[in-house]
Amino acid sequence: MKKTGLFALALMVLLALSTVLYSAGKEEAVEAEGPVTLTYLVASGTDSTQAQVMTDAYTAMNPDVTFEIELRPGGTDGDNVVKTRLATGEMTDIFYYNAGSLLVALNPGETLVDIADEPFMDVVDDAFKMTVAKDDGVFGIPNQTAMGGGILYNKKVYADLGLKVPKSWAEFAANNEKIKAAGLTPVIATYGDSWTSQLFVLADYYNVQAEEPNFAADYTANKAKYANTPAARAGFDHLKEGFDKGWYQSGFATAKYNQGLEMLATGQGAHYPMLSFALTAIKENWPEEVENIGFFAQPGNSASKNGATIWMLSANYIPKTTTGAKLKAAKDFFAFVVSPEGIATMNAGFPPSGPYLVKGAELPADVLPAVNDISSYIDSGNSAPALEFLSPVKGPRLEQFCVAVGTGQMSPEDAAANYDKDVANQAKQLGLAGW
Amino acid sequence: MKKRGSKTALTMSYPNWFYLPAVITFAIFFIWPTLSAFYYSLTRWTIFNATFIGIENYVQFLSDPMLSIGLKNTFIYGILTSGLKTILALPLAVLLTSGIRFKGFYRSLVFFPVLVSTIAVGITFSILMQPNQGLFNVILASVGLPRVDWLGNPKLALFSVIFVDVWKGIGIATVIFMAGILAIPQDYFDAVKLEGGFYIKFRHVIIPLVRNSTFTVILLSFIGGLRTFDLIWAMTGGGPGFASDVLTSIIYKQYQAGFYGLSTAGNVILFFMVTLLVFPLRSFFNSKEIEV
Numbered sequence: 001m002k003k004t005g006l007f008a009l010a011l012m013v014l015l016a017l018s019t020v021l022y023s024a025g026k027e028e029a030v031e032a033e034g035p036v037t038l039t040y041l042v043a044s045g046t047d048s049t050q051a052q053v054m055t056d057a058y059t060a061m062n063p064d065v066t067f068e069i070e071l072r073p074g075g076t077d078g079d080n081v082v083k084t085r086l087a088t089g090e091m092t093d094i095f096y097y098n099a100g101s102l103l104v105a106l107n108p109g110e111t112l113v114d115i116a117d118e119p120f121m122d123v124v125d126d127a128f129k130m131t132v133a134k135d136d137g138v139f140g141i142p143n144q145t146a147m148g149g150g151i152l153y154n155k156k157v158y159a160d161l162g163l164k165v166p167k168s169w170a171e172f173a174a175n176n177e178k179i180k181a182a183g184l185t186p187v188i189a190t191y192g193d194s195w196t197s198q199l200f201v202l203a204d205y206y207n208v209q210a211e212e213p214n215f216a217a218d219y220t221a222n223k224a225k226y227a228n229t230p231a232a233r234a235g236f237d238h239l240k241e242g243f244d245k246g247w248y249q250s251g252f253a254t255a256k257y258n259q260g261l262e263m264l265a266t267g268q269g270a271h272y273p274m275l276s277f278a279l280t281a282i283k284e285n286w287p288e289e290v291e292n293i294g295f296f297a298q299p300g301n302s303a304s305k306n307g308a309t310i311w312m313l314s315a316n317y318i319p320k321t322t323t324g325a326k327l328k329a330a331k332d333f334f335a336f337v338v339s340p341e342g343i344a345t346m347n348a349g350f351p352p353s354g355p356y357l358v359k360g361a362e363l364p365a366d367v368l369p370a371v372n373d374i375s376s377y378i379d380s381g382n383s384a385p386a387l388e389f390l391s392p393v394k395g396p397r398l399e400q401f402c403v404a405v406g407t408g409q410m411s412p413e414d415a416a417a418n419y420d421k422d423v424a425n426q427a428k429q430l431g432l433a434g435w
Numbered sequence: 436m437k438k439r440g441s442k443t444a445l446t447m448s449y450p451n452w453f454y455l456p457a458v459i460t461f462a463i464f465f466i467w468p469t470l471s472a473f474y475y476s477l478t479r480w481t482i483f484n485a486t487f488i489g490i491e492n493y494v495q496f497l498s499d500p501m502l503s504i505g506l507k508n509t510f511i512y513g514i515l516t517s518g519l520k521t522i523l524a525l526p527l528a529v530l531l532t533s534g535i536r537f538k539g540f541y542r543s544l545v546f547f548p549v550l551v552s553t554i555a556v557g558i559t560f561s562i563l564m565q566p567n568q569g570l571f572n573v574i575l576a577s578v579g580l581p582r583v584d585w586l587g588n589p590k591l592a593l594f595s596v597i598f599v600d601v602w603k604g605i606g607i608a609t610v611i612f613m614a615g616i617l618a619i620p621q622d623y624f625d626a627v628k629l630e631g632g633f634y635i636k637f638r639h640v641i642i643p644l645v646r647n648s649t650f651t652v653i654l655l656s657f658i659g660g661l662r663t664f665d666l667i668w669a670m671t672g673g674g675p676g677f678a679s680d681v682l683t684s685i686i687y688k689q690y691q692a693g694f695y696g697l698s699t700a701g702n703v704i705l706f707f708m709v710t711l712l713v714f715p716l717r718s719f720f721n722s723k724e725i726e727v
Contacts, residue, residue, distance in 0.1 A: 252587070429693060
């Protein structure tokens with residue numbers, strides 16, 4: 001008798017719980033007919049500031065739609081959050097993520113809403129669409145601007161020491177020796193945030209494709225390797241040269257990205273190999289000094305083939321789990337982002353760090369000097385997209401190999417060979433043909 | 436048919452159904468994940484599907500040239516932390532069970548680091564070990580010694596983390612030793628009083644009679660060292676480069692990269708490695724245990 005009683009009680013509790021859960025689910029569905037709240041997953045830091053600016057502007061125009069911004073870490077930790085949430089169907093209504101090789105790993109055909117045929121996509125540049133497309137679908141709407149990857153430099157230091165912007169690696173090396181002789185740090189390295197170590201390799205891609213025009217295709221098809229392509233290996237050689245010649249500041253192995261920015265902005269260091277989105281952070285923290293920061297493309301062997309490597313914009317995506325009124329609202333928000341009002345909002349709230357790749361979108365007149373530097377490479381046709389936008393294979397351990405070379409633990413040859421193995425892992429994981 | 440005796444009566448009063456909740460919980464949360472981990476370690480597992488590829492993950496994991504660094508570091512870490520904790524905790528425990536004043540205060544001082552979150556300890560120490568403005572180097576510089584790049588020097592980074600691990604974990608080891616010392620009957624101490632001083636007491640009473648505690652400390656800290664992750668992750672992230680990578684940080688990085696099958700294979704390897712090392716060690720220690 002007692003046993004049955006207990007059992008009945010347990011059953012009742014279970015039933016009660018399930019009704020509560022069921023009605024909670026139903027309520028949400030009803031609510032979506034009225035005002036809509038879109039959840040929005042972005043990386044913390046400057047990306048979230050930008051998301052805040054855009055969503056605030058949109059809500060001001062459409063009071064029915066509000067946003068709840070959720071933050072995730074950047075880098076590989078963030079990749080994991082995005083992948084896990086997509087896989088478990090727990091993704092926010094819209095989210096912000098990289099384009100190119102990282103997007104391919106999300107299996108967009110199965111997880112994301114295809115927006116290829118939406119009318120607002122007409123203004124989006126094809127060069128961008130390429131980087132958010134897989135098979136027949138196009139999945140992302142550009143967010144922010146394209147970036148230059150190369151060397152950010154302090155123009156004041158250059159003026160004080162009478163230096164000229166280098167067009168070849170030899171000139172760059174000569175400049176570095178003069179800067180070192182003047183008691184300043186020639187090249188800032190911040191391996192405490194290990195992703196920052198990759199620029200010498202990744203931003204060298206313009207020079208790689210200038211010498212080996214088929215590298216991206218051959219690399220994707222498992223024919224070209226870093227280890228057997230001297231032009232591609234040059235990036236690793238540069239890291240080693242910097243270490244051997246003492247170009248990096250003391251304590252560089254544990255220094256953080258923000259310390260690097262400070263050194264550059266205050267002129268303690270002359271060069272910082274970096275993506276131009278760093279300009280936003282410099283402008284926020286050192287608004288006086290940001291006008292002294294310039295950009296030049298990472299120099300290669302030959303001064304005649306000098307050009308910049310360009311990072312495509314990151315994008316906003318809609319997962320397939322977003323449906324109904326939320327999907328409609330999400331698409332309308334996307335249309336706003338690439339509309340002239342959207343671009344104007346972005347210009348006002350957030351200094352652009354490169355071109356928008358949206359037809360008709362103009363950069364403001366008071367754009368930062370470094371952004372002008374980048375634009376002039378693009379306008380003169382001396383630019384190429386980074387390898388990660390041309391090939392889906394990018395080994396996840398590149399940053400570790402770069403740090404290992406830059407701290408003198410590993411030879412460039414070994415790093416290139418080991419990185420090739422890392423790349424093979426990634427290609428197999430993606431199920432590419434020929435690996 | 437003969438009925439079984441009183442044992443049956445006891446069993447009858449608790450029907451087997453009573454085991455069910457425990458069995459279900461255990462099966463769902465322990466047995467099933469373990470078994471599926473073995474399966475997934477044999478697949479190429481993306482977020483959406485898993486393709487069976489046999490032992491390829493194991494081949495790939497074990498042929499990874501960086502793994503040898505990780506394995507070496509894991510052993511250095513496990514052996515050094517457990518060794519140092521044992522060697523340092525015993526004298527501390529002797530001191531803290533002796534008649535010194537403010538004993539309670541010192542005891543809580545030694546145990547305090549154990550209570551702090553490992554990540555917080557890691558972050559704090561990485562700031563203290565910062566090469567230019569970090570407290571450690573400021574002190575070194577103020578007495579005229581050269582600055583040391585604690586976490587940035589690839590040769591030193593792992594040992595800096597080991598130092599912090601010992602600092603943090605010594606409290607537990609000390610408490611275990613203290614319990615062992617306090618369990619020694621007073622008679623033994625009285626007996627050696629005639630023999631002479633502290634050394635005799637330490638060498639011939641304490642060391643042999645806390646043997647069980649010694650084994651516990653060695654075993655616990657060795658297992659802890661082999662599977663350590665949080666402190667290394669907070670302090671160096673396995674860097675610079677691969678200099679302080681251990682097995683667990685390699686596994687985590689492969690998981691981060693989306694190589695779920697490969698990292699699961701790494702976990703299975705870690706599981707067997709810890710089992711193969713610890714079981715023989717434990718049975719050896721058990722065979723040598725003593726009754727006080």
